Amino acid sequence: MQQAVQFPDDFRLHPSLKASTFPVVHLDLCKVLLQNDERFSWLVLVPCVSDIKEIYQLSSDQQHLLVDEISRVSQALQVYTKADKINIAAFGNMTPQLHIHIVARFETDPFWPNPVIGIGCKIPYTEIERDAVIRDLQEVLLRA
Amino acid sequence: MQQAVQFPDDFRLHPSLKASTFPVVHLDLCKVLLQNDERFSWLVLVPCVSDIKEIYQLSSDQQHLLVDEISRVSQALQVYTKADKINIAAFGNMTPQLHIHIVARFETDPFWPNPVIGIGCKIPYTEIERDAVIRDLQEVLLRA
Numbered sequence: 001m002q003q004a005v006q007f008p009d010d011f012r013l014h015p016s017l018k019a020s021t022f023p024v025v026h027l028d029l030c031k032v033l034l035q036n037d038e039r040f041s042w043l044v045l046v047p048c049v050s051d052i053k054e055i056y057q058l059s060s061d062q063q064h065l066l067v068d069e070i071s072r073v074s075q076a077l078q079v080y081t082k083a084d085k086i087n088i089a090a091f092g093n094m095t096p097q098l099h100i101h102i103v104a105r106f107e108t109d110p111f112w113p114n115p116v117i118g119i120g121c122k123i124p125y126t127e128i129e130r131d132a133v134i135r136d137l138q139e140v141l142l143r144a
Numbered sequence: 145m146q147q148a149v150q151f152p153d154d155f156r157l158h159p160s161l162k163a164s165t166f167p168v169v170h171l172d173l174c175k176v177l178l179q180n181d182e183r184f185s186w187l188v189l190v191p192c193v194s195d196i197k198e199i200y201q202l203s204s205d206q207q208h209l210l211v212d213e214i215s216r217v218s219q220a221l222q223v224y225t226k227a228d229k230i231n232i233a234a235f236g237n238m239t240p241q242l243h244i245h246i247v248a249r250f251e252t253d254p255f256w257p258n259p260v261i262g263i264g265c266k267i268p269y270t271e272i273e274r275d276a277v278i279r280d281l282q283e284v285l286l287r288a
Contacts, residue, residue, distance in 0.1 A: 053229070054218065054219075054222070054229075054230055055211070055214060055215055055218065055232065056214075056215035056216075056218055056219040056222075056230075058215075060212070063208075063211045063212070063215055064207075064208045064211060066211065067199065067207045067208060067210065067211040068204070068207070070199060070200075071199055071200035071202075071207055072200075074198065074199065074200055075198075075200040078198070078200075085197070085198075085235075085236060085237050086198055086200075087233070087234070087235045087236075087237070088199065088233065088234045088235075089231070089232065089233035089234070089235070089259070089261075090231070090232045090233070091229075091231045091232075091233070091259055092229060092231075093229050093231070093249060093256060093257035093258075093259075094257045105237060112237060113237035113238045114237075114262060115233070115235055115237075115259060115261060115262045115263070117233075117259060118258060118259045119259070
């Protein structure tokens, strides 16, 4: 069983993100979360800044840190999964807290080349699968 | 009729992006293009760097410039359209040249809250509509 990751007390993850993800690691700006959908290697980055819905609402320094972390996580995810393409999106039409989806995509996946963020029915991880994936991702992301 | 925007000679826009967009302005890193789909206020940013498919393939300085330009364009688009949400995505599953979609979304649009990037059938602009929109966007983006 993974140990709970500790995040700062002064930031509250939106309930819908909390309900649909598991914590993986905490970078300088963002929480990195695993989307609870075993169909894809799918991470969600949430900058720990309150009351932000759009990237342009972050300070310039925070924006630079955000793209640093998007790059770090997406490259690590590509290396880990050998994905053909990394898909990145910030929608937030339903969840009013800035969050960035990072999904490993394969030419052989059943939805290719269509987008999958916000599409279709998620398949939750079993507890054993989830713990193994989180352990692998922690190792990959922390050495990236 | 809009004057053609001049881009550097050493970078070639992918043919599928060229066929589906119109040039608006050229920022320090990115071409800003108008998606030829009158259903949405939809811009596409293309960093003028050859042979790049992923954000992490840009240099750190280019990544910072990219997020600066994403912020500048998305904030200007929000102010211009009064959008409820700006949707941002870098997919590129079909077009192997890094490009970032920036779409103004409204709670009243027929697809809300679903994503629209890569979904549904585009409705091309008429020439008159296109020229008016490009003129407005050039004014908004160049003073942002």
